[in-house]
Amino acid sequence: MNVNKNKTIIAALLSTSLLIPALSGCSSNSEKTNGGEKSPETSKKFKENDVKAISSSLKTSLNSFTKALNKEDNENIKKTAKNLNTEWLALENNIRESHPLLYTEIEKYLLPLYAGASQDNPDKATLKSLASSLDESLTKLSNAKEAEESNSATLNQAVEQYKKYVNEEASKLVISTQGFTDAVKAKDIQKAKALYAESRAHYERIEPIAESFGDLDPKIDAREGDVDPSEWGGFHRIEKALWNNESLGAMIPVADQLNKDVLSLQEKVKAVQLRPTEVVAGAMELINEAAVSKITGEEERYSRIDLMDLGANVEGSQEIYKNILPALNEKDKELAAKLDAKFKELTQTLNSHKKNGQYVLYTELTQEQIRELSQKLGVLSELMGQTAKILQ
Amino acid sequence: MSSEVKPNKVSRRNLLKASAIAGVGMAIGASGFGAVTAMSDVLGKPSNKDKSSKSTIPFYGEHQAGIATPQQGFAYIAAFNLLTDQKQEVIKLFKNWSSLGYALSIGQVNKETASNDFLPPTDTGESEDLSPSNITITFGLGSSFFLKDGRDRYGIASKKPKHLQDIPAMPRDALKDPFIGGDICIQVCADDQQIAFHGLRNLMKSANGIAEIKWIQSGFLSSPDGKTPRNLFGFKDGTANAQPRDESAMNRIVWAGADEPDWMTGGSYMAVRKIQMMLESWDRSSLKSQEDTFGRNKKTGAAYGKAKEHDSVDLNQLPRDSHTRAAKETGQELFRRAYSYTEGMEPTTGNINAGLMFISYQKDPDTQFLPMLKKLSQMDRLNEYTKHIGSAMFAIPGGIRKGEYLAQNLLEG
Incomplete structure (x- = not known):
């Protein structure tokens, strides 16, 4: 034409x-x-x-x-x-x-x-x-039908609260990433490793929001092989260098770029207009993210802190659940109660894999323990899928 | 593709069907189109059956469907473990499964529709536009349903049927987790593989949080109308089976006795053995050796010394350790409903990973099945080419009546 x-x-x-x-x-x-x-x-x-x-x-x-x-x-x-x-x-x-x-x-x-x-x-x-x-x-x-979603007061309130949480996490991400990259540049391996985990947690809690800015997520969070090797940067590039004892000198530009990218993420998060549908879908995405790519141990292939990522995904999802709870209670109290019970169960299981307040490495889990987590994530995901009832 | 149609042309549908069988992928690569055509000829024409809109088997009745039902072309068999200690949850699950089972049997999908488009669809959707394809859904209960690690979770241990137990260890057993037992079993059979899979998938989905899957096995079988199907060793398998329509035979062999708890009235016992078959070494053995192993003619299925498949067997004419003789010498009858399976290849050897999902139904496994299994494990010449890698036994509750649910008398009585 x-x-x-x-x-x-x-x-x-x-x-x-x-x-x-x-x-x-x-x-x-x-x-x-x-x-x-x-x-x-x-x-x-x-x-x-x-x-x-x-x-x-x-x-x-x-x-x-x-x-x-x-x-x-x-x-x-x-x-x-x-x-x-x-x-x-x-x-x-x-x-x-x-x-x-x-x-x-x-x-x-x-x-x-x-x-x-x-x-x-x-x-x-x-x-x-x-x-x-x-x-x-x-x-x-x-x-599509004319009215796509309801915008009841409880829902709008949920979105507002959740937005606050997302902004807080984004700002913590910026601060911890600054510390992390400083340690990398100072070649302080021990400190860098500790701060890596902390920064990752803040990112994983708000992953669906971060992913919605198409260009930033691959820059910050791409795993080896996700992007062209010449373009590969971000957290996992530095993770590889840290845990494989590569020279950290080459990581200085990567660290600087990562800092810029999380700052730019924070700016975008501040400006983003969230809608109830996105928030509800985000809760589901987080659980699925945990159930698909974290439980398989493919996310943190050098540091093996996959359980921490998984835990952070679950925390992020639970935060949404808490925020939409008033709306959920109006529609389906039983579902709310079930979700509550299943989040508790999963959290208990996750806590049982902590030593001195830290998650054990993925490689320390048995097949049965991984299967148990996977099964519990599946139950939660199925229930979470039903929360879209509040949108009618 | 050109519009000129050759008479022996394989339709896409038949090709898909054929690719459910081991080796077809390789056959295509090795010898091109002709190999596939040949395979489709072997498969016969079961696809015509499932075109009919009347291809339904009643879900409700005196017995559960899928036992005395003419064997469909495809099966999915799955075992579940219950995650709950609450009987009410089990009742809820069995109610759900019963109504879903009925809906599936008449080709309806899960009737509850999602109330808005942001919810996941209640049905997974792949059966849309397909006929019910004679789907049957058969539920069974394992001994761990009644007593798990010494615990009577649902207060029903006293109603455990007489002959239900885990199959005892047999000589040469090479059982592999997770393919052993299970609290619950569901056998889904249909003339269309996608329909069978859709059935199991949606039953699994509706069990979320109450029961988790322990193992799944798919199988296929092709039996030209009225003829005995062949296993992957190329021999007729199930020649001795009674006709499902023969009520007195079914009463004698299959349906549970009057001395069982009332919820077993019209029920049965299902024995399952996953038997790996070493296809390569079998294919390299001589025809004579193959026939000696079964004690039958490969082509006709006739026992040694006889002319036709169904002629009565004279045991003295058969090699002592032949499969047929060893089985017949127990003097017992089973009702077999086995399916072949293929699961890609064994990476360590490059051999095809395939075998038989042996399933038999019987009134009293203690008398009919276990002695036969023991004897065959000890002396069947077939053991040179097979390995038992999975094992389970389930009690099959009686049929479900309209308005009732699975094992209602067990859970409420």
Whole structure:
């Protein structure tokens, strides 16, 4: 599809969906097509049909992009991605208000797609996978109902409280990482090892939030093999050097970069707009993170402090559980009680793997102990999945 | 792919089915398309059965389904351990399983729908658009259900059925954890592997926190209509089985006796042995040696000295240590419902990891099964090519009636 036709569709959409309500709201500036100034009343008038039209128009643009991608036409890849992004910028605010979860989902794929396509030699496999995920999200948008989630007072309060926690952890992460990297630069191995564990805990407690900033998580938390070796930095790069007795001199630039990245993470965390759906999903993600990549001992492959990461994931999830408890009690008291009991059980089991207040190394666990933790995480995860009841 | 269809062309569906069988992956690599075609011919055409929308087996009845049911093509058998000490939790689980079992039997998915899209779907979804494929779900209880490490967790030890015990150690046993026993067993069979898997998966999911999985075994079998299926050694397996429709035979061999607790009325005992089969050494032994091992003709299935598969066996004509003679000499009957299995390869030897998931149902395992197992463990020539690596016995409660749940008389009586 050519650019002009694309523009026509956007214009048509804007005139039918946005401008009419905007005009009725006494806005006379018909040239201003950015939806950012719309009032909440306007967005309520934003009907399912309009969402369908937006979805379909975005899909058409995405289709042009995919075609260019298949032809490996770099020039057109850039151009069509830009069109797609421009179109999205004009429409995104409506979706953000009416369908916050899908908004986040679309952004999650579209932003890296646009960034990736703008490069001179774009990574086509990644772009293809992003395009396909984006297409799925747009299909969901096309089928979405008008009111996606409730915003009851208890829920908003839960989000506010949780935001406070996330900010606290982010700031502790910054402080402990500063100490950690100072020790690395001073080549104080013992101190560095001790502070490594502490910094990791703060990161793991808020991992889903950190992960939502696509570019930062790989910089801070990539494991060996997750990224190109020439780009590999962050915690685990230094972990390898520390536990493999590599020279720490080479780690100085890595340490400096890590400091910058956690600072930038803290800034983003401060600014982030959290929604109840994201918070509830985050509790689940944390447990799944523990159940999938921590319990297998693949996260901390040199320091072997995997149990500490796992414990931090569980603590982060439990924090969300505590914050949504009032809302959960309104919907399903039995579920709240079960979750409470299962968190206690898991915490007890985790505590039984501590010596002098520290978790034992992953390598000291028996197969049976790992299996027991895995089974308990599974039970918790299944129950946690049900907490989305509070969103109706 | 071209639109020209060759007559012996393998459909994707049959190919998928065939790839459930060991070695097909290698066969494709080694000899190309023809090998797969040949394999699909061996498999017969069970896929036509499950196209019918009427392919359902009643879940409710005097006996649990999946015993006197014509054997379906695929099975998943799993053992669970209970995580709770509370009888009420077990009752809740059995109620859930009973209603889910019924729903699965008629091709319905879990009926509770999630109240909003942020919740995980209640059903896992892979049975959507498929027919019930004659799915059956059979529940059994192990001796540890009644008494675990000397503890009577649910106050039911006094109602343990007469013949339920862990299978005693046998000569040559090479049992491997976790494939030994279990508090509960579920056998899910269907003519479609995906349907069978979907059944077990959703039953497992609904047991979350109350029962945890101990082991899972999948199996397959292909029996041309009315004919005895063959095992992976290429011999007919189960020639001596009674016809499931023969009620008097089933009463004599399978269904529990009147001296059992009332919840066992219409029930049975299930014996399970996971038997690894050394396919490579078998395949390298001579036809004569193979036939001597079974005491039967490989092609026809007829016992030595006879012309047809079902001719009566004259034990004196069979080698003393042949499988058929050793088994027949016990003078006992079992009702067999075995499945073959393949599990990739043994990394240390490069041999195929495959065998037989032996399952038999019987009225009295003390008389029918254990003496036979003991004798075969001691003298069966087949032991040169096999290894028993898993073992379990379960009491099968009587059938579930509409409005009731599994083992209700045991848990409430």
